[in-house]
Amino acid sequence: QKEVEQDPGPLSVPEGAIVSLNCTYSNSAFQYFMWYRQYSRKGPELLMYTYSSGNKEDGRFTAQVDKSSKYISLFIRDSQPSDSATYLCAMSEGGYQKVTFGIGTKLQVIP
Amino acid sequence: EAQVTQNPRYLITVTGKKLTVTCSQNMNHEYMSWYRQDPGLGLRQIYYSMNVEVTDKGDVPEGYKVSRKEKRNFPLILESPSPNQTSLYFCASRWGGEQFFGPGTRLTVL
Numbered sequence: 001q002k003e004v005e006q007d008p009g010p011l012s013v014p015e016g017a018i019v020s021l022n023c024t025y026s027n028s029a030f031q032y033f034m035w036y037r038q039y040s041r042k043g044p045e046l047l048m049y050t051y052s053s054g055n056k057e058d059g060r061f062t063a064q065v066d067k068s069s070k071y072i073s074l075f076i077r078d079s080q081p082s083d084s085a086t087y088l089c090a091m092s093e094g095g096y097q098k099v100t101f102g103i104g105t106k107l108q109v110i111p
Numbered sequence: 112e113a114q115v116t117q118n119p120r121y122l123i124t125v126t127g128k129k130l131t132v133t134c135s136q137n138m139n140h141e142y143m144s145w146y147r148q149d150p151g152l153g154l155r156q157i158y159y160s161m162n163v164e165v166t167d168k169g170d171v172p173e174g175y176k177v178s179r180k181e182k183r184n185f186p187l188i189l190e191s192p193s194p195n196q197t198s199l200y201f202c203a204s205r206w207g208g209e210q211f212f213g214p215g216t217r218l219t220v221l
Contacts, residue, residue: 032208043201043215044154049208088154095207096142096161098169103153 003027006089006102015111019076023089023102026070030091033065035074038086038104047074047087079109113138115213117202123219124192132187132216134202142205143185144169145177147198148215154201160185192220 006023013019021035031052036044050056053067062075072091076083089102115136124130136143144159146169156169160179174196176188185204189196197220202213 034208034210041215043212046209046211051208090154090210092208095205098156098159098167099144099205099210100156100170101146101154103151 001026004089004091004100004102007105008103010106010108012108012110013079015079015081015109017079017109019079019083019107019109021074021076021087021089021105021107023072023091024070025072025091027091027093027100028067028070029093031094032092032099033063033072034090034092034099035061035063036088036090037083038088040085044088081109081111084108113211115202115204115211117200117213117216119216120214121217123221125221126193127191129188129190130192130218131189132200132202132218134185134187134213135183136185136202136204136211137183138204138206138211139182140204140206141182143179144203144205145175145185145187146201146203147171147196148201149198157187157200192218194220196220 004025034049035047038044053065056063060077064073086104086106088104092099141162145157146154148154158177160166200216
């Protein structure tokens with residue numbers, strides 16, 4: 001079993017839809033939970049991160065962490081065609097520890 | 112502008128010919144790392160460094176070397192490249208939950 005599991009998709013949604021992206025993990029010591037967006041042929045770009053548990057909101061994006069279920073989510077409201085990309089979750093036990101990534105979910109927002 | 116730079120961006124080489132990919136960051140981050148990205152396998156960490164002269168293995172360190180002699184630089188060394196090291200490589204620097212990636216180096220080993 002992988003330490004971080006993420007459905008690779010692809011996921012297709014119409015423009016304006018609410019998108020839900022998820023990851024599960026097995027390591028209860030993870031404290032940093034990060035979400036990245038990666039466009040084709042580009043490096044991953046940090047969208048947001050949370051430390052420990054709880055929710056975090058930034059514009060159209062909301063990240064949630066449920067440590068009791070070992071489950072994290074990224075919600076995108078009012079999705080736009082420009083949101084079409086691969087979304088990667090990543091986790092780490094600490095600020096100086098190894099970072100483990102999910103395989104990424106490919107999202108397509110259809111105009 | 113805060114950034115991570117890598118060179119070269121593209122490299123085609125032959126089996127066994129030593130190569131170095133350079134990485135530099137201007138954010139004064141202590142933590143730097145190298146990843147490789149392969150279809151169906153995602154991003155996997157090769158090595159990471161918590162500070163100058165302090166490095167540790169990631170998930171796939173075999174066949175790679177690193178050194179951290181200065182805070183801003185973290186080169187990746189392939190002493191005897193093999194075709195299974197053909198991949199897209201990313202350097203990154205990090206502070207807490209914020210990790211920033213370079214633009215990537217596409218390496219082909221023939």
